[in-house]
Amino acid sequence: MSGRRTTTVEFVRGSMRGGRRRARAWLPSLFTLANMACGFAAILVSFRGEYRLACLLVGLSVVFDIADGAVARLVGAVSPFGLQFDSLADLVSFGLAPSLVVFALFSDGRDQWDPLGWLACFVWVACAAIRLARFNTTIDPTADKRYFTGLPSPGAAGVVLASVFAFADAMQGRDRLWVLLVLVVPGLLMISNVRYRSFRSLVSPKSGKPYSLVAAAVVVVVGFSTVPVVTGCVLAYGYLLSPLVMPLLSPLERLVPDRVKEVLS
Template sequence: MPNRRMPTREFVRHRVRGSRRRALATLPSLFTLANMMCGFGAILVSIRGEYPLAAVLVGLSIIFDITDGAVARLVGAVTPFGLQFDSLADLVSFGLAPALLAFTIFSEGRDEWDPLGWIVCFLWVACAAIRLARFNTTIDPTADKRYFTGMPSPGAAGVVLASVFAFGDQMQGRDRLWVLLIVAVPAILMVTNIRFRSFRSLVSPKSGKPYGLIGMAIALVVGFALWPVVTGILLAYGYLLAPLLLPVVSPLARLVPDRLKEALS
């Protein structure tokens, strides 16, 4: 006689597999939510004048933003919902939070009419929104996936937070107009057609070439452990100036062995 329990077992197995798939599909969104939470927290503590803490929270947002994409590719949960949710979180963490952090430092926390600071910080928010919208709507299968068009918003936010740690005390005051350049230059670069290197291939769990990721992770851990401020400045401003520096240092790439190039590509 046929076993009547078989359909029940298959039904239970199907439900369990479906629950696992839903749980895995939700996992990247949890990292995106953590990204948004850190960005929102950075806004709140910036208003209270706790600028280093705000910069730390923006830095955590960058880590969560990198992680959610890697997790989504790992579990095969790259969805249109995840893309839109990630962009909304990025607008909070890398659009509103850095702009408000820079403005509160520049205005020294005083709620006064400050047209120059308002305009420049709004320029940041507007450029971040345009950058994210363009990224979501521009789908070119033939584009080189190794590069972004325009400076990515997390990289631009890194310039602000690295500057806060490096010379935060010298940034306060309306007479420090150079502070606005820290905001305006990355903001404009976000909406240009200048290509910036994407490191998604390094952090992809399916890349099959972990050597670049391991080497970069070790270098960053050692650098931030021993010289956190210097490492942050070199990382943030190095990426900012990369389009200008690469043509200068590219001839030195000939000295790198081909095997090492292939491993890091």
């Protein structure tokens, strides 16, 4: 009897451990699913002319996209399935959604400029798909993890969001052709070889000194609370231009005291 009872207890404990492992494995995918849901909802509301709401939903997709990777590393649930699922969600949220939001805002209906809008939107979606496929198939363990090759798709989508919030009124009417650059330029940068700084280490749950993350989060929250349009444009366009700006600002790093660098590291 005691042997049977011990076997039963071990079976129950094993089932509970297996259930917890499965729950941990699916937890990051729930954030990925939320990412996709927000991108899909952004497409739907853009058809109704609610462009700023669509931008907010894509912004939430960015948050969930950052969170799913951090959660996967925290619970040790990084998997090939999660990588592919994340890419498909990103294609919806940062490929289809931004391009359709801009086209819905750009198009006056069936007019002579619509084919240009179709072309620009297709360039964006194609570049986003190529960028995600290249990222999945060229994972180099010896590469510098601090940098991405090409503009990340969430960063490119941020340029579109900031532009819609700041210049939505100017994106309508006959003088709106310039808005196609908002799609074409970041789209081409996604498939370029330009290196962009990765901030993945800042949001890593294993980072030893999160002071820089906390300071940056406070500044961003205060900025969006007081001057959201300016803050969004500074962040989006600042990151877009960072490969050009950072080499110019690097000499100023010598002026920062070593103690401040140590605290913010």
